[in-house]
Amino acid sequence: GLRFEVVPSWFKETLEKSSFAAPYEYAIETAKQKALEVANRMHIKHFRTPDIVIGADTIVTLGKHILEKPVDKQDAYKMLSRLSGKEHSVFTGVAIVHCSSKETHLETEVTDFYEETKVKFAELSEELLWEYIHSGEPMDKAGGYGIQALGGMLVEYVHGDFLNVVGFPLNHFCKKLAELYYPPPKHTIHHVKHDSIPSVETFENLSDGESDSSYPRHHKSANTLENKGISLPEAIYTSVNSCNIKPVYPAATFPSKIIELMDGFKASKALFVASKLKVFDLLKDKCVLKAADVANKIEASVCGTERLLDACASLGLLEKTHQGYSNTESANMYLVSDTEYSLHGYIIHCNDRLWHHFTHLETAVKEGTMQGHRGFGKTTEDLFQDSCYHSGEAKQCFMTAMYSISKLTAKDVARAFDLSQFKSACDLGGCTGTLAHELAHKYPNLSITVFDLPDVIANVSCFQPPGEHTTPVKFTAGDFFKDNLPEADLYILSLILHDCSDEKIHILLSKISAICKPGNTGSALLVAEIVLDEEKTHPHRAVLQSLSMTEGNQRSGSEYKQLLEKYGFTNVQIKITGNILDVILGFKRTS
């Protein structure tokens, strides 16, 4: 019943081992840092706050030496021959990060522990060692062996938790979790003996009393935990009938992730429709309403509204009590349409525009073309203007969407680098001017021009902060491909390059490069985009966004660096902000 997701951590496992008094401290700290990185990323980049994030790190020690994963076959040979005929220790450090969201901030509390298991290797012949190394198995495993597969052949005995050697001390972990969330009364703990499994403590009061269905389902008793926002894996809490242990589901093999993806579109659409019908606006200010009252106010059927509200409650967007439905904290903050950090505008954009692109994804993949025009019946040169500004309503919708994302990202973009050396800046395609205002706020001496299409500039007034006349932000209408660019020390391209063809990028960057003054106090270009990792598989948001882009490309850090260097920018620096947008800064080279 535990709803879980496997999220590989981006934390670089390079802590200085010698700075830890004991090897297990190193494993615990690595586990902790891995889990904290994931917790922060889920919160900031994916707008999700998990209940808990579990991190683990396994190391093998021989005497004082820590053996991690071998770098090549020779290294694997060195490790395995050192282990041959000897007893070594396997330590797994585990960190359980409890997360809660307070306003926009993530609060974490970490519980950690470690488990040690002693393993003795038989004397290994050269032939067996090399056969094992050539199987390829040692390469991604701490100590160079995997006890759960072929590596089991090498082991004479194991003292302690076998699963700890595999990489996760399940028993200790379950006890820890139960201690934290569900301390059992003493008399309900049974000690069970089993021939091949070490003594296991299980909690009979967590059994649902149902028999042997091999399909994971919600645990009745675990509902108590779910009320606290925590659901625990049935795989972990097995019930005990005399000496038999029920089948334990191997949690990693249950396709939770796939099932979540299968249902993902339903969840998105529930959010979109509830936003479109302004359900979250109705339930703001601690308002609690029954389904019939909501239905009445949104002029919808009672049964349909009730289903929608239940779906939102199930997705954690609404609270449901016997008095009715109310907003959760994050709905109040991000889903009510008129709050400072409302994502309502972007959600409507997802529903009204992006959804159509994804409806035609199969054709887009087959033909290698973008399918925006299918949704809107257009096939002209300027895909951007056609798809975003084809009507007054579409333009307003697009600007509102940009405004809501920019409100969320502008602070981190403005703070990514020290820009105090610049006197003037021009935000090309700066839309509503949200980033420009943030920069003006941070750098009061910077004069900023927002340069955007005439249609956009004509409509910026409703997006200006109160007292806007006091801030030095100017708005200039023009086309950055065709018209002269305003003069500035710093040019900004936020969310522009990813959606431009190579040809358009060439026109734009050549123009910026030509107008930039080189030298120490010269001009610079600041680009705000999602920077992909070098494998170009993360963050998901960028990769998924590529599927609906009109003609451009998402890029990795090294690709952005190369691109800027190609147009004469040097000393290119990249800041991964932890927010949706990352920032790249390059200076015009003296030549």
Ligand SMILES: C[S@@+](CC[C@H](N)C(=O)[O-])C[C@H]1O[C@@H](n2cnc3c(N)ncnc32)[C@H](O)[C@@H]1O
């Ligand atoms: C994806 S939005 C990014 C908006 C803003 N920079 C941000 O980060 O939120 C692209 C912006 O570029 C503007 N734009 C597109 N083509 C343009 C052109 N040829 N000349 C000037 N602005 C253009 C659009 O009107 C829009 O405001």
